[in-house]
Amino acid sequence: MSSSDSLSDLEGLSDWSTSDSDEESNRRSYKVRVDHFNTLDFYEFQVRFRLDKTSVQQLLDEIYPYLTVKSTRNHGIKPLHQLLLTLRFYALGTMLLSVADFAGVSKASACRIVYDVSCAIAQLYNKYIYMQTNTEQDFYEIARFPRVLGALDGTHIRIQSPCSHTGEEFRNRKGYFSLNVQAVCNAKLLFMNVVARWPGSAHDATIFNNSELRAQCESGLYGTKWLLADSAYPLKPYLLTPLLNPQSRGEQLYNVAHIRTRNCIERCFGVWKRRFPVIGLTMRLSLNRIHAVIIATAVLHNICRLHKLDDIPPEVEVPNEEVPILNSIEEPNNTCTERATLIMDFFNNLSSHGQPFSTG
Numbered sequence: 001m002s003s004s005d006s007l008s009d010l011e012g013l014s015d016w017s018t019s020d021s022d023e024e025s026n027r028r029s030y031k032v033r034v035d036h037f038n039t040l041d042f043y044e045f046q047v048r049f050r051l052d053k054t055s056v057q058q059l060l061d062e063i064y065p066y067l068t069v070k071s072t073r074n075h076g077i078k079p080l081h082q083l084l085l086t087l088r089f090y091a092l093g094t095m096l097l098s099v100a101d102f103a104g105v106s107k108a109s110a111c112r113i114v115y116d117v118s119c120a121i122a123q124l125y126n127k128y129i130y131m132q133t134n135t136e137q138d139f140y141e142i143a144r145f146p147r148v149l150g151a152l153d154g155t156h157i158r159i160q161s162p163c164s165h166t167g168e169e170f171r172n173r174k175g176y177f178s179l180n181v182q183a184v185c186n187a188k189l190l191f192m193n194v195v196a197r198w199p200g201s202a203h204d205a206t207i208f209n210n211s212e213l214r215a216q217c218e219s220g221l222y223g224t225k226w227l228l229a230d231s232a233y234p235l236k237p238y239l240l241t242p243l244l245n246p247q248s249r250g251e252q253l254y255n256v257a258h259i260r261t262r263n264c265i266e267r268c269f270g271v272w273k274r275r276f277p278v279i280g281l282t283m284r285l286s287l288n289r290i291h292a293v294i295i296a297t298a299v300l301h302n303i304c305r306l307h308k309l310d311d312i313p314p315e316v317e318v319p320n321e322e323v324p325i326l327n328s329i330e331e332p333n334n335t336c337t338e339r340a341t342l343i344m345d346f347f348n349n350l351s352s353h354g355q356p357f358s359t360g
Contacts, residue, residue, distance in 0.1 A: 133225070
């Protein structure tokens with residue numbers, strides 16, 4: 001064997017060794033991905049991903065075109081794996097690294113996937129979250145409050161401090177960082193409107209006054225129907241709040257019916273946060289990712305309600321929905337003709353014909 005042949009063989013060996021090493025390195029960079037869709041039974045699947053298999057498949061069909069476009073960005077990870085990873089993150093609300101290990105991807109990939117999938121689901125907002133006008137009868141059956149369009153309130157979603165320059169803007173009145181999310185729901189606990197862009201320091205009334213919903217109500221889009229809200233909101237012809245000091249029997253019945261009917265939004269927030277603990281705990285994401293997650297989980301909440309999925313207890317402990325500290329807006333007596341007329345013509349008549357429900 002000549003020296004040149006020996007050199008050639010060594011070079012070939014060196015090339016083969018390098019190629020084999022690269023191939024082995026590439027194999028190590030891809031973790032094992034379990035086929036949870038086929039290996040888990042229906043109950044265990046819903047426990048881990050909060051939706052059942054049928055709902056997941058339908059959702060995947062709806063967002064598939066968007067995820068296909070993002071496939072190169074996510075290194076060819078299948079859309080189903082991307083969706084399940086994101087749902088698992090919503091279900092745990094923990095660090096992305098834990099979810100990445102569960103799904104068999106890197107932390108960087110998990111971060112991109114959660115954002116991409118959240119944006120894809122959020123694009124379904126107009127399909128699943130919209131103002132409905134056939135809500136009166138369902139609300140009336142709760143406590144005989146007539147002509148109710150929806151229940152309105154805000155809830156605080158905990159976040160980590162965004163940055164040193166603007167962080168204090170997100171500190172709410174209870175001292176922690178949050179986004180103040182405004183929502184309207186119907187009597188079936190379906191979201192009809194969600195606004196998720198305001199910092200925790202923003203007052204509920206400020207959010208409403210700057211919302212598209214207020215402009216729609218001002219224009220008379222919803223006719224003579226009412227939104228019900230607590231005393232942190234302004235009293236309007238289309239937005240009824242409780243009386244701060246009810247005196248007559250009719251006023252007391254009005255307040256009881258108002259509180260019981262408006263309680264739908266508090267229950268809706270509770271169901272939402274228990275189903276998707278990521279929004280019931282502190283979110284450690286950038287603001288644009290947090291916005292996408294909030295809207296995406298609101299869409300998923302409605303999908304779950306429409307599919308009549310059972311409320312499954314969360315795997316992690318979610319704090320109870322906090323009772324808000326109201327910054328009541330004082331209204332002079334009888335500043336709202338609609339409220340005064342409603343009490344006089346409707347609730348006073350209920351009182352005179354016997355008590356329709358307990359005030360206890």
